[in-house]
Amino acid sequence: MPPPSDLRVLIVGAGLAGLIMGIMLGKAGIDYHILEQASRLRPLGTSITLHPVVIDLVDQLGLLEEMFALSRPLRGITVLTSKGRRMGRIDTRSSKQKLGRQALVMSRPDLHELLLSKIPAHRLTTGMRVIGMAETQSGVMVTCADESTFFGSVVVGADGAYSATRHIMYSSLKKQGRLPESDLNPLFADKQCVVGMTCPLDPQKYPVLLNNSCEVKVLLGKDQHTSMWILPLRGNRIAWCVGGPDPRLQLNYSPSSPVSSGRSSPASSGRPSISSSGSSGSHGGRHSTSDWYPETAIEICEDVRNFKCPYGGSVMDIIEATPKGLVSKVLLEEKMYHTWHHGRVVLVGDACHKIVPFFGQGASQAILDAACLVNMLHGLPSISAEDITAIFEKYFAQRSGPAKVASDSSREFADLIYDQGFKADMARSIVLRFTPTWLLRMIIGTSTGSRPVLDFLPRPSSSLKSWQ
Numbered sequence: 001m002p003p004p005s006d007l008r009v010l011i012v013g014a015g016l017a018g019l020i021m022g023i024m025l026g027k028a029g030i031d032y033h034i035l036e037q038a039s040r041l042r043p044l045g046t047s048i049t050l051h052p053v054v055i056d057l058v059d060q061l062g063l064l065e066e067m068f069a070l071s072r073p074l075r076g077i078t079v080l081t082s083k084g085r086r087m088g089r090i091d092t093r094s095s096k097q098k099l100g101r102q103a104l105v106m107s108r109p110d111l112h113e114l115l116l117s118k119i120p121a122h123r124l125t126t127g128m129r130v131i132g133m134a135e136t137q138s139g140v141m142v143t144c145a146d147e148s149t150f151f152g153s154v155v156v157g158a159d160g161a162y163s164a165t166r167h168i169m170y171s172s173l174k175k176q177g178r179l180p181e182s183d184l185n186p187l188f189a190d191k192q193c194v195v196g197m198t199c200p201l202d203p204q205k206y207p208v209l210l211n212n213s214c215e216v217k218v219l220l221g222k223d224q225h226t227s228m229w230i231l232p233l234r235g236n237r238i239a240w241c242v243g244g245p246d247p248r249l250q251l252n253y254s255p256s257s258p259v260s261s262g263r264s265s266p267a268s269s270g271r272p273s274i275s276s277s278g279s280s281g282s283h284g285g286r287h288s289t290s291d292w293y294p295e296t297a298i299e300i301c302e303d304v305r306n307f308k309c310p311y312g313g314s315v316m317d318i319i320e321a322t323p324k325g326l327v328s329k330v331l332l333e334e335k336m337y338h339t340w341h342h343g344r345v346v347l348v349g350d351a352c353h354k355i356v357p358f359f360g361q362g363a364s365q366a367i368l369d370a371a372c373l374v375n376m377l378h379g380l381p382s383i384s385a386e387d388i389t390a391i392f393e394k395y396f397a398q399r400s401g402p403a404k405v406a407s408d409s410s411r412e413f414a415d416l417i418y419d420q421g422f423k424a425d426m427a428r429s430i431v432l433r434f435t436p437t438w439l440l441r442m443i444i445g446t447s448t449g450s451r452p453v454l455d456f457l458p459r460p461s462s463s464l465k466s467w468q
């Protein structure tokens with residue numbers, strides 16, 4: 001049965017979640033339009049990993065060849081001390097035997113550009129910051145900061161960690177006394193890092209750039225809260241991330257800030273403040289250098305000055321070969337929301353689950369949300385409020401559990417890498433020798449619960465293989 005002909009989906013946000021949602025809706029023959037606050041899309045970030053479980057979806061969308069051209073398969077993660085002594089290695093290739101697919105590592109800006117190139121120009125309006133929503137009998141009227149309005153039978157909030165869609169939805173639910181207290185808690189963050197991607201480097205100087213696959217090297221600092229990740233990308237570039245737990249976070253974020261620096265922060269403090277965080281910066285705002293104190297980036301990178309570079313030379317050579325525009329300061333925020341939909345409005349991606357960015361769980365979970373929701377919209381019997389609520393409930397039931405598992409696994413992995421002290425050292429050396437099930441699950445993708453496909457498109461042949 002084709003989807004209802006009067007179904008029109010408004011997507012708020014042209015990040016990875018919004019763009020992939022648009023591409024999937026296009027394939028499903030569903031009318032959609034994307035509203036993006038930035039007037040010029042200039043994606044930031046460093047490397048991003050796509051999980052093996054989402055590769056079938058990429059294949060179904062006809063993007064696999066272009067994705068391969070941008071990426072390298074992830075082979076493993078080697079953990080070293082800052083002096084270069086090998087502590088252990090996690091082999092990520094087991095997914096190849098189990099799934100017939102491997103995780104792909106690429107630059108986030110490259111991925112964003114690829115997805116953006118698949119969105120027809122008339123389906124995206126930039127410079128549109130959504131500030132209001134009003135539900136009518138047949139849909140939702142969305143208002144932007146410049147007072148323009150757009151209409152959709154449903155609205156998908158794909159507007160990131162400081163989602164305006166979520167904020168508007170929650171304000172209404174809060175007034176009705178129907179919002180769980182925990183959904184009002186601020187995002188939690190106790191770690192931060194500086195990430196970057198070099199300009200193209202000389203493969204003669206860095207022979208690692210000639211490899212066809214990608215090995216992530218983690219350099220663990222001793223007696224200091226800073227570690228470094230480093231990995232080669234296509235285009236002769238090297239991605240890096242320097243950071244760890246930061247006690248200074250507690251000094252620099254007031255209780256009224258949208259981010260909490262302690263897990264036990266009061267429930268009512270720091271309600272997401274979309275006006276301060278959602279609109280700053282050139283893209284999503286959160287990763288913009290403008291919302292962080294400037295000396296920190298330099299301080300953090302100074303902490304790794306004496307680390308031994310696994311590619312030869314100094315790690316500072318790599319940091320210094322990074323153009324300023326490709327360096328971002330990032331808070332590693334996390335939060336799982338309990339309310340993902342209300343009426344005709346639904347959330348996907350970071351707007352409903354902000355996950356610490358390890359193994360690309362953020363992007364992969366956003367893609368899985370989009371696939372699940374588009375499958376349901378494709379099977380929608382009518383655009384009545386009852387039918388829409390019914391599919392949103394099913395979407396939440398299917399996606400919230402796997403997203404929580406992914407979030408927990410990412411947090412456990414972050415703790416494993418960043419925690420300091422004797423106990424943490426012991427745990428690391430055991431884990432790196434005998435990789436535990438939770439870590440393997442996360443790496444090979446079983447944390448997602450299933451290996452989804454888009455029901456309305458031909459199946460990729462390898463997806464028929466059982467992998468459980």
Ligand SMILES: Cc1cc2nc3c(=O)[nH]c(=O)nc-3n(C[C@H](O)[C@H](O)[C@H](O)COP(=O)(O)OP(=O)(O)OC[C@H]3O[C@@H](n4cnc5c(N)ncnc54)[C@H](O)[C@@H]3O)c2cc1C
Pocket residue numbers: 012013014015016017018035036037038043044045046047048049108128129130131158159160161162163164165195278283284285286287288348349350351357358360361362363366
């Ligand atoms: C700048 C940036 C860099 C990142 N870098 C990395 C990385 O290097 N590695 C990694 O693993 N993960 C990274 N992430 C996280 C990862 O991209 C996300 O977890 C994942 O892609 C899901 O994101 P999303 O599309 O749900 O939200 P986002 O990527 O945050 O996208 C949200 C979009 O909504 C738009 N928006 C926000 N508010 C409004 C509004 N009111 N009206 C209209 N539009 C609005 C924003 O401008 C943005 O384009 C990064 C995220 C950002 C924002």
